[in-house]
Amino acid sequence: MSPGGSRLAAALVVSLLALPALLPLATALGSWAAPTGAIWQHQLEHVLPRVTANTVLLLFAVATATAALGTALAWLVAGHDFPGRGFFAWALLLPLAMPGYVLAVVYAGALDYSGPLQTALRAAFGPGLDLPSIRSLGGAVLVLTLCLYPYVYMLARVAFETTGARTLEAAQSLGLGRGAAFRRLLLPLARPAIAAGVGLVAMETLADFGVVAALNVDTYTTAIYRAWYGLYSIGAALQMAGLLAALALAGLWIERRLRRGRDFAASRPGGGLLPRVRLRGVRAALATGAATAVLAVAFALPMAQLLAWAARSAATDLDARYWAFVGRSLALAGSGAAVVVGAALLLGYALRRDGRRWVHTLGRTATAGYAIPGTVLAVGLFAPIAAVNGWLQQAMDHWFGAAAPALFLHGTLLTMFVAYLARFLAVGSGPVESGLAGIHRHLDEASAILGVRGFARLRRVHFPLLRGSLLAAAVLVFVDLMKELPITLMTRPFGFETLAVRVFEMAAEGEWTRAALPSVMIVAAGIVPVVLLARRVTHVA
């Protein structure tokens, strides 16, 4: 292909791949231009004030709590030696394996009136005990903090560890004690990393649907769901989605600005890793105890409860229908991962081919979909695809009359896959892009001058070098899709159930124990990338 032609093709590919992220945003934000009906009036008066207050409170509380918990744990592990430090260093990442809605289900079930804790307390202290309910805003803050703090922990720990011994030595030579050095040097140096972690937490909180739905807290995401499934008003759902999308875009903007401020990392002095202080006696016991407590409430105890419930319900629930959920989840995640990684590869090559600035900006837009909550993507894509379906149907009716087949594009997996692509392209693009960046232009030229070009070059040079990156991308996307709830729930064809949807439905009916079996599967899959991540973070450090 001529250079001009291939550049045109590259620009076209990038534009097409940006569409899944841009289309729902445009639909949701554009819905505000349309006349608002009676349903929206009702929403405005009775729903919006409550969900706005809940969303903002939740966001603020979870951000604060994860910043505190994540930074404290990071400093404990990066700066100190205590029994079990090596284990906790990676084990504290484990909560990432448990999707928020699973943790919410466990807590809701275990702390329920008829759950094991309250039953035991009543047995001991008699009836009339009034415990605060987990199914509240406070409960949602607790659950989200426990499953999201690892983002802050991970980034802060690496930041502390790579600050380097020389910085600490310089501080000490200037008369600062270790505590003062932490406050005045290490913490400010790690602040961009901590902020980046909190940014990720904020975006996840904003996008969360499963936790708040399971704990009966009304936020924007549940309001979108209710407007669509309760009031059957796609218009009201879209307008709600427009508000959430605006919040998410603001969050994305802040996150990208914070990331730009991270560059003093490069000028850090060396001197190896931060030296750790050995804790002794009571302090060592306290450190180990604190790390154990966090790990217990965020992962170990919920996991034990899940396994106990799963064992109880396995006898009745482990039937052909259950294996059908498993098969559907695996097939969906597998084909979704193939689509997303394929798209990431196309995007990577298109950006490698076309260096123009606007094309690269558009490429970044294509991967910005990770910041758009799944509920927004679901309604924002459903509406235009349904509209296109309508036009096509009209056209077909016009041409073929009564013989025209009935189209039902929006009821197929199409919407689901396009939404997956928007939300997870960034996940797949990361490894693919870094893999492609590792293939220096000189390798292409060395190959070309030896007469190996085109597909032969892809097969003999690029593919072997990219294989690891492609596999990593596929695993990450696969696991994210196994866990994904709102998009799958809202865009699935009628009666199409996956493991995640099954957990949600059982939770909605209060059947906590029966939600455990599919939950265990999801967590098992989720552990794979956490182990990979833990190994890489340990490698860096």
Place this chain on the structure above:
Amino acid sequence: MWLEIDGIVRRFGARVALEGVSLALEEGEIGCLLGPSGCGKTTALRCIAGFETLDAGRVLARGRLLAGPGVHVPPHERGIGLVFQDHALFPHLTARANVEFGLHDLPRAERRSRADEMLGLVGLADWAESQPSRLSGGQQQRVALARALAPRPSVVLLDEPFASLDVALRERLVAELRALLKSLGATALVVTHDQHDAFALADRVALLRDGRLEQWATPYDLYHRPGTRFAAEFVGQASFLPACCDGSGVLQTELGPLHENHGTAPCGGRVDVLLRPDDVVHDDVAPLRGRIVERVFRGADFLYTLELPSGRRVLSLVPSHHDHRVGEHVGIRLATDHVVTFPPVAAQDR
């Protein structure tokens, strides 16, 4: 001519990277493109390899037109080998598989025997199964050379072959590379910014400046008979002394008369004479004296900067046992075999 480059021009937008460079290599000759960074030497190499298109001029190898008006033979059809600065070995392939990579037209057995032959020639027969990451920088370079030469190209191009190598190894590797290229009978064109590498490696050196060819000469001539002031200053150390030409072939300088034997000085005018540090000889009995203003100890010798009574400064290379302090006056005389003169530069003070 085995490789012929004829007035090649390459522009990037408004910037001219190459402005009519011409040179030619005989079979088995090693040429060098020398110049400061940004002079266009790497662009020239990429034009010859075919990764850049020409805006004017021609490139021929063994009489075959590779690039010229309306002609652009793609890189893989040029029969030209290229060794990249970073070697660009395929990291997932063994040394042998790297060398075999360009031999895809041969049957498997021949491919393998040719690769082994090449690895043997570069002295890496025992490393055939190694991954590139297990090899030293020098070994990687030899694999890259074997890979480039395996398809029997008419010319092999080397881009800054020593830039990514350890300085301590450099001198030895330069000599080894020349011996290797000569033993293989390869015609080679090497890009470097280091005159020592160029002198040790090349039969002929092309000195480039701002996309233009300053001089195309043997290393000896480039040093002793530089064609331009830039050439004189870029290649080795130079000081310039004003002189008057009296019309009889004798140049009158502050350090005494010089016999003009090169035919470059316009008679009857003022010129600047090039003095290399080894042209200014230490001589205790000489009537001419210079004051030492700077001294650099270099082991076997001292490099003194001397100030003459007129205030002009010249460089003098003096054997190590003549140890003088800064501020002392020492006797000097001229011992020039090659008198090279340039027209004077207005307000020049060297």
